Amino acid sequence: MPIYIIDGVKMKNRTYSSLLLVLLATGCSLMPQPTLHLKQEQPTYDPAVSARVRFLSGNGTADADFWPQKACYRTPGLRIDPDVVHVNTESGWSYSATSTTIGMPQSPREYMRFEGLTFKDFIKEQVVAGNKPITVKLMAFGHNSSCKPPAVTFTPAAGVDYDIFMAWQAGRCRVAIQRIDASGLDDPILPTLAKECEPIGPAG
Template sequence: METPHYDPLTSSRIRLLSGNGTRSSSHIPNSACYKGWGQDEALVRADDGYLAAWKYSSRSVTIGMPPSPRDYMRVEGLGFKDSIREYVVASGEPMVISMGIGGSAGNASWSCSPPRITFTPVAGHDYDAFLEMPGGRCWIAVREIDEHGLDAPVPVEAAPKCAAADAGSAADQAAK
């Protein structure tokens, strides 16, 4: 696989924590809203899909980002079936991130599916995105990182569902 072109003047990089089985992660580049399950043509899945839960392991994809300050977001520190995927994304353009996790043991099951978030990456900056789950709550966190140990929180907003006119106009354009 060819490493995507990264120009720190016009692009950013983001690392998403995902996995096969219990953890899902995806993003929609160049968008501040989402259309709905299965309707976002630009959706990029950071996992290998539902059927990959039957695979023994997961495949990580790295493109040269600085190491994460979180051990569990480094290839050598990943948990069973977890993976990281790193992407080059346009800077100055919003993106939507979706994540979830769930599992079961015997008769007990649990899940965490927080609202999708949106933020706008800054040119030349690197980001980690992951689920935070302190005290039984969960949300998607984005942190700016660098090779010097920077680990700064990035403000995010709940991503709204695209207005019907926005969703319809994309379908109309595709039909033309």
């Protein structure tokens, strides 16, 4: 199972069931396990004008991008998109993953808490403008299949926290957005399908 490191201190995940430990025992003994790091940051956050979002992604197993204050997205091309924020910033070849937290309340989903992460999954918390749209695009990929749901747009309310992750049902995937708080609130947010932004013009 992964090694968890918070500020240089190793931790073991004690939340797995005995059955899961048995199932993973053989794999854990045959291959080195990823190291999961946690960075704790304190960016400027004003709940009167800002919101916070937490992404679940994976280093080399998933991808997440978002366009702050945009109701559209761009498909990667030859030109660098100045509007996109890449949630995945580490090389997928690295056998580790780094999560970043900024003080959001703990997720209602155990697998979106640092101690509940598996393999090379990570969480990344970000401050975004409140009452302004953002567009999110997620992707998951593996050895035999991949899933690329449509990009979606929603407007986070100022002072509110959100979990953003890939949800699976009947073999299909979608971008899920849940409004959360420290009291256990976990309300789904229905996003809208995003349109493509205007292409980036030629260099001046």
